[in-house]
Amino acid sequence: MELPTIRDVYRAQKTIAPHLPRTPLHFSAGLSELLDAQVYLKHDEYLPLGAFKARGGINLLANLSQEERDRGVITASTGNHGQSIASACRLFGARALIVLPVGANPLKVAAMEALGAELIFHGKDFDQARAHCERLAAEEGYRYAHPANEPLLIAGVATQTLEVVEDLPDVEVILMPLGGGSSAAGACLVAKSISSDIKVVAVQSEAAPGGYRSWKAGRLVEEANKTFAEGLATASGYQMPQEILKERLDDFVLVSDDEIRCAIGLLIEKAHTLAEGAGAAATAGAVKIRESLKGKKVSITVSGGNITLDQLIEAVKVYQGSD
DSSP states (O other), X not given: OOOOOHHHHHHHHHHHTTTSOOOOEEEOHHHHHHHTSEEEEEEGGGSTTSBTTHHHHHHHHHHSOXXXXXXXXXXXXXXXXXXXXXXXHHHHTOOEEEEEOTTOOHHHHHHHHHTTOEEEEOSXXXXXXXXXXXXXXXXXXXXXXXXXXXXXXXXXXXXXXXXXXXXXXXXXXXXXXXXXXXXXXXHHHHHHHHOTXXXXXXXXXXXXXXXXXXXXXXXXXXXOOOOSOGGGOOSBOOHHHHHHHHHHOOEEEEEOHHHHHHHHHHHHHHHOOOOOHHHHHHHHHHHHTHHHHTTOEEEEEEOBOOOOHHHHHHHHHHHHHTO
């Protein structure tokens, strides 16, 4: 498959516009004071599914043939991507099958069930669920929607960064979370197509650093996957996002799970924002590289807000203990 282009992103924006609202880019006085920078939060947790992935699902399903929709669409997910595919399949009248690891986020599971998806639980983590999904797709003839190696998904989620640049044309740094890599790759695609001066920084948990190690090595590398933040929980980088990141990503930051938990608390206290683990990762990265952000105009993406009560309680405890 060919890599998506900036034209694909503009097409995706037109495709998505009738179905999803633009999300706000809000100045955060609290985070700006803390980081000594002009900090804006891109609130994709405001989307109806509570996560940025909704953009990609709509763009994918809108561009599938009727024959592909009739076959049924299958994917693997830890939650937000599955919600996106389930919602888009419901919108466009396709059967949705989602393969999830056992113990997936119950809030996201309930949302997918409510959207009418058929859920299949397999394996202890995302990568085991994905392998099972790919077997089912091959055996049953479903249209497989890879969560990262899918140009239409990348172009769809890249509309998030297009909105950032439209709303804040002089943005200097964009921080993005990275799990499979579609959103960070989409940010690189848009930012570098508009101005090479815009710096894009990806942030991943050091408890699941497969994407980071793949980027550093220039080839796909598999690592341990032990993060609590299910949106970041992948064991390896993926080919299509990594090809884009290799050419266009400026920097890549690893943060600990406790730094992510602290960022969840920080977003609540300083920005009145509720984020899940992956949704707070970019903020954790900004705190870690705060010296390099001083005086700059910075966009930090809050990619999702689907946090469980137990995760929230643990995050607040860690944040309070960090004082």
